[in-house]
Amino acid sequence: MRIGLLMGCCLLFGHWADADILKTRQGEELRGTVQLVTFLVKDIQTIYPREEVVSLQIGAEGNDALDVRSEGKQEGRLVSVMFEAPAGIRAVTRDKLASVTFDSATTMESIKSKQREETDAKEEQKTDLTAEQRQALTKNRELYKAYTDAAGEMKDEGYEAVKAKFMDRVREVINEVQRLERSIQNKIQRREQASTRSSTTSRGGTTNMSERERLERYDGLANDQRDLDRARANATKLRSTIRAEEKKVREKADQRLSRLETAYTGNRAKLFGGETMTEDDMTARYEAALRLPGEKAPKPPKTTPPKNTKSAADPKTPSEPKPARTVTGLEDLKGN
Numbered sequence: 001m002r003i004g005l006l007m008g009c010c011l012l013f014g015h016w017a018d019a020d021i022l023k024t025r026q027g028e029e030l031r032g033t034v035q036l037v038t039f040l041v042k043d044i045q046t047i048y049p050r051e052e053v054v055s056l057q058i059g060a061e062g063n064d065a066l067d068v069r070s071e072g073k074q075e076g077r078l079v080s081v082m083f084e085a086p087a088g089i090r091a092v093t094r095d096k097l098a099s100v101t102f103d104s105a106t107t108m109e110s111i112k113s114k115q116r117e118e119t120d121a122k123e124e125q126k127t128d129l130t131a132e133q134r135q136a137l138t139k140n141r142e143l144y145k146a147y148t149d150a151a152g153e154m155k156d157e158g159y160e161a162v163k164a165k166f167m168d169r170v171r172e173v174i175n176e177v178q179r180l181e182r183s184i185q186n187k188i189q190r191r192e193q194a195s196t197r198s199s200t201t202s203r204g205g206t207t208n209m210s211e212r213e214r215l216e217r218y219d220g221l222a223n224d225q226r227d228l229d230r231a232r233a234n235a236t237k238l239r240s241t242i243r244a245e246e247k248k249v250r251e252k253a254d255q256r257l258s259r260l261e262t263a264y265t266g267n268r269a270k271l272f273g274g275e276t277m278t279e280d281d282m283t284a285r286y287e288a289a290l291r292l293p294g295e296k297a298p299k300p301p302k303t304t305p306p307k308n309t310k311s312a313a314d315p316k317t318p319s320e321p322k323p324a325r326t327v328t329g330l331e332d333l334k335g336n
Contacts, residue, residue, distance in 0.1 A: 020050075021101040022083050022092065032085035034102065039066045041076035056081075056100045064094075070159050070246050117141075120268075127272065136271050139279055144264040147286045151256040154290075158249035166242050173235045180228040187221045252292060259289035 019031040037048045037056060054067040056078065064078045078094040124137060194212035209217070263285040270277055 020083070020103055021099075022081065022085075023098040023100075024092070024096050025098050026096075030083060030085045032083055034081055034083055034100065035089070036082040037066065038079040038081075039064070039074075039076055040079050041074055045079060050102075053102060055102055058094070058097055058099060129272075132276075133271055136277055136282075137268065140264065140267045140271065140277075140282055143279075143282050143286050144260065147260050147263075147290055148257060151253060151260060151290060154256070155249060155253035158252065159246065162242060162245045162249060165245070166238070169238060170242075173231065173238055176231045177228065177235060180224050180231055184221065184224050184228065187215070187219050187224065190219070191215050191221075255292060256290055259292075260286060263289040 020034045022030040022032070022034070024030075034050045034053065036050070037053050039046055039048065048066070048068055052069050054069055055065075056067070057065040058078060059065070062077060063075060065073060065075050066078070067073045078097070080091050080093045081097065081100060082089065082091050084090075120137075120141065124134065129137070191212055194210070194215050196210050196212050198207050198210045198213070263282075267277060267282050267285060
């Protein structure tokens with residue numbers, strides 16, 4: 001079972017216009033930020049951080065649906081939502097919830113970005129800086145944003161790689177489970193519909209088995225049930241393996257963001273201290289931060305708009321960046 005990351009408190013600036021909305025059964029409406037969603041699927045309870053949740057639907061009959069970026073849609077039952085509003089953090093259980101609406105802009109990354117921009121702007125306003133320093137600080141923010149976006153794309157590509165690696169095996173396992181479930185259902189139905197009358201022969205009074213007795217002895221239902229148990233166990237093991245691979249992707253992404261954060265604050269401290277840093281100096285620090293130990297140097301992100309024409313003296317003008325990939329989950333494993 002994958003345990004979600006426990007996240008610290010974050011506050012939104014302004015009037016909480018861009019916010020997640022939680023409505024209770026008593027008609028109360030709360031605006032803020034969902035931090036954790038605890039969801040139950042077939043007796044397996046999982047905690048998801050806000051950044052992984054796309055949507056949550058609370059069913060009237062007790063059947064809920066959760067859409068997760070790395071796993072796709074799954075059906076089960078909501079346990080609780082940890083929610084942060086201006087009044088503080090509270091855990092709200094399912095029996096008190098009517099609906100939960102997620103704002104696409106309300107993610108941990110966007111919240112932290114807003115916090116940083118406002119904090120940095122206030123700090124720069126209070127400080128006597130030269131024009132060159134202010135320009136360098138602006139460039140530092142642009143580079144930080146570009147490289148954190150690049151780290152996000154690398155995370156998406158990591159999830160795609162996990163999906164590509166295991167999807168064929170996922171389909172095999174799920175097809176086997178579904179095949180055995182259909183076989184068992186058909187055999188049980190045939191047994192229920194079979195005649196229970198036995199017949200006797202005229203010679204010696206031998207009693208023959210009824211149709212149901214013959215099915216119970218020879219249709220192989222017990223073997224199918226044992227095979228189904230093994231197939232479900234294989235699905236559980238595969239699910240755990242995929243979760244472990246996804247965890248590695250997340251850990252690398254978190255490590256990159258932490259290193260980029262260190263580069264950003266380091267550059268900023270140098271600039272406030274009066275040191276001169278060129279764009280190349282700052283870029284070198286960000287490239288080193290983005291590249292984890294043992295990795296090849298990633299392609300540096302683009303930080304300025306492309307020119308309409310390429311200069312003959314500059315044949316290496318970077319091309320348009322690729323559009324961000326849409327992360328699709330391993331929904332084939334849902335419920336198994």
